[in-house]
Amino acid sequence: MIKKQIIPLFILLIVLTLTCSSCGNNLSISEITYNVSGYVTDINGVGMENVILNFASQGSTQTKADGYYQITGLKKEISITPALDGYSFEPNTTTVNQEQNNVDFIGQKDNHSPQRYTFKIINEYPHDIEAFTQGLYYEKDSFYEGTGLYGQSDMRKVDLQTGEILDIYKLGNQYFGEGITLLNEKIYQSTWKSNTMFIYDKHLNLIKKTQFPFYCWGLTDDDLYLIMSDGTSLIRYIDPDKYEVSKEIKVTINNEPINNINELEYINGKIYANIWQSNTIIIINPHKKKVDGIIDLSGIINPHLYQHELNVLNGIAYDPDGDRLFVTGKLWPKLFEIELIPK
Ligand SMILES: [Ca+2]
Numbered sequence: 041m042i043k044k045q046i047i048p049l050f051i052l053l054i055v056l057t058l059t060c061s062s063c064g065n066n067l068s069i070s071e072i073t074y075n076v077s078g079y080v081t082d083i084n085g086v087g088m089e090n091v092i093l094n095f096a097s098q099g100s101t102q103t104k105a106d107g108y109y110q111i112t113g114l115k116k117e118i119s120i121t122p123a124l125d126g127y128s129f130e131p132n133t134t135t136v137n138q139e140q141n142n143v144d145f146i147g148q149k150d151n152h153s154p155q156r157y158t159f160k161i162i163n164e165y166p167h168d169i170e171a172f173t174q175g176l177y178y179e180k181d182s183f184y185e186g187t188g189l190y191g192q193s194d195m196r197k198v199d200l201q202t203g204e205i206l207d208i209y210k211l212g213n214q215y216f217g218e219g220i221t222l223l224n225e226k227i228y229q230s231t232w233k234s235n236t237m238f239i240y241d242k243h244l245n246l247i248k249k250t251q252f253p254f255y256c257w258g259l260t261d262d263d264l265y266l267i268m269s270d271g272t273s274l275i276r277y278i279d280p281d282k283y284e285v286s287k288e289i290k291v292t293i294n295n296e297p298i299n300n301i302n303e304l305e306y307i308n309g310k311i312y313a314n315i316w317q318s319n320t321i322i323i324i325n326p327h328k329k330k331v332d333g334i335i336d337l338s339g340i341i342n343p344h345l346y347q348h349e350l351n352v353l354n355g356i357a358y359d360p361d362g363d364r365l366f367v368t369g370k371l372w373p374k375l376f377e378i379e380l381i382p383k
Pocket residue numbers: 175176177259260303304305355356357
């Protein structure tokens with residue numbers, strides 16, 4: 041009798057041991073998964089479609105037409121961040137774990153429409169009607185001006201009041217001059233299609249001519265980097281010694297790329313940029329990667345008053361001491377100091 045009772049007990053013990061070790065595996069943390077779902081709605085409670093929900097670095101999903109989303113098979117605590125161009129969300133990110141399976145978000149349209157400006161002419165100055173202005177920079181009552189066209193390109197220093205040419209360097213027939221700037225006490229002048237950068241001292245003595253690996257239109261700087269445009273919607277920050285790209289900004293308004301970005305000027309932390317073949321200068325906030333302002337310079341000059349054909353608006357310069365903003369155009373007889381008037 042005793043032997044008969046011992047054998048079933050022994051079997052029961054083995055079964056219990058196997059079951060427990062199996063139970064232990066099921067309960068290991070790495071095997072537990074959980075789901076999170078919810079709705080993304082606008083402030084009126086209407087579901088928002090195609091909102092991307094990024095969950096940490098593990099992936100993303102997006103909302104359906106009614107704003108519903110679901111993330112399945114999560115294994116550990118993660119953060120969920122909704123994203124849709126032009127919108128911000130409340131909460132902007134949230135952390136979930138297996139005890140929280142429902143999270144809703146509310147989206148609100150960003151109010152970042154650029155400020156629009158018209159202008160007031162404060163002063164007019166003479167400008168050489170043969171200067172096909174590609175780059176303009178102000179310092180101490182003078183402008184450094186780079187001009188373009190094959191056979192006519194030069195780098196010049198001109199007097200603000202009289203327009204008199206104080207110094208000039210002619211580039212040579214094979215070069216088409218482009219944007220200029222003054223950085224580290226040197227003038228940089230870029231060229232179109234020839235991958236060449238001319239570098240001068242302030243009397244326009246050529247210091248050197250270097251290989252520049254970019255197709256360049258406009259040029260400015262933030263005291264650290266050369267900042268260039270190339271006729272697309274891209275602004276690039278370039279190391280002035282190595283000519284390597286430090287960062288890039290794609291310029292958009294309402295998610296539409298702004299192309300034909302041309303002459304540039306870095307003013308108080310923002311990049312002012314001529315849009316080629318338009319009367320528009322945009323004000324780019326490089327830190328927020330947004331366009332803060334749009335300046336409409338239509339009517340600043342009347343082309344019918346002149347016998348020769350004026351080319352497009354191009355040329356922005358700034359006097360930081362006098363807080364003066366200057367603009368001109370290619371082959372324009374005048375250069376203007378303007379004040380911006382919010383519309
Ligand atoms: Ca400029």
